[in-house]
Amino acid sequence: AQTVTQSQPEMSVQEAETVTLSCTYDTSESDYYLFWYKQPPSRQMILVIRQEAYKQQNATENRFSVNFQKAAKSFSLKISDSQLGDAAMYFCAYTGNTPLVFGKGTRLSVIA
Amino acid sequence: EAGVAQSPRYKIIEKRQSVAFWCNPISGHATLYWYQQILGQGPKLLIQFQNNGVVDDSQLPKDRFSAERLKGVDSTLKIQPAKLEDSAVYLCASSLTSGISYEQYFGPGTRLTVT
Numbered sequence: 001a002q003t004v005t006q007s008q009p010e011m012s013v014q015e016a017e018t019v020t021l022s023c024t025y026d027t028s029e030s031d032y033y034l035f036w037y038k039q040p041p042s043r044q045m046i047l048v049i050r051q052e053a054y055k056q057q058n059a060t061e062n063r064f065s066v067n068f069q070k071a072a073k074s075f076s077l078k079i080s081d082s083q084l085g086d087a088a089m090y091f092c093a094y095t096g097n098t099p100l101v102f103g104k105g106t107r108l109s110v111i112a
Numbered sequence: 113e114a115g116v117a118q119s120p121r122y123k124i125i126e127k128r129q130s131v132a133f134w135c136n137p138i139s140g141h142a143t144l145y146w147y148q149q150i151l152g153q154g155p156k157l158l159i160q161f162q163n164n165g166v167v168d169d170s171q172l173p174k175d176r177f178s179a180e181r182l183k184g185v186d187s188t189l190k191i192q193p194a195k196l197e198d199s200a201v202y203l204c205a206s207s208l209t210s211g212i213s214y215e216q217y218f219g220p221g222t223r224l225t226v227t
Contacts, residue, residue: 045155050215097212099145
């Protein structure tokens with residue numbers, strides 16, 4: 001079964017600095033998608049960025065970018081120029097021939 | 113475009129009582145999902161509908177949980193009878209159709225507390 005592991009339960013970053021959240025996954029599938037979701041205290045899951053496994057180029061969305069290492073099964077999220085509004089739970093998720101599988105999340109605090 | 117709507121936002125019940133949650137997906141979205149998110153964990157899929165048919169309910173505790181999407185639009189998730197371990201946030205999501213390339217849009221969730 002596919003698994004997603006987030007080894008950092010909590011992270012903190014100074015406002016305007018850069019932070020990287022880690023995620024590893026386990027799969028035997030060749031075609032899949034990886035996602036980072038943000039969940040603020042309002043509880044609504046918001047898609048931050050997604051990566052298609054067959055694309056070698058790392059996805060980028062404004063201040064958010066990923067480092068996708070397919071061979072190592074690693075998918076980290078980099079947040080540049082961190083803002084107070086970035087404070088939230090961040091979940092890494094995987095889907096292939098199975099429903100979305102989420103990691104346990106990383107709580108990100110942003111310090112003013 | 114209106115997002116995924118869920119109600120109620122909060123619910124407190126005693127164990128062995130029953131409870132129902134409602135979800136209205138984004139208009140035109142054929143696929144609807146119910147997730148359970150226990151505190152400190154990521155969401156776990158309970159059931160997936162494609163229109164009014166069930167695609168995947170392998171992780172739904174069918175002895176106490178039931179869900180329906182009769183007209184292929186709104187959906188209800190019911191728990192009867194509730195147990196303490198059912199305390200969680202129940203998230204509804206929808207996507208245009210099934211398939212790994214289609215983004216899921218999530219509702220605000222219902223926080224259930226079973227005492």
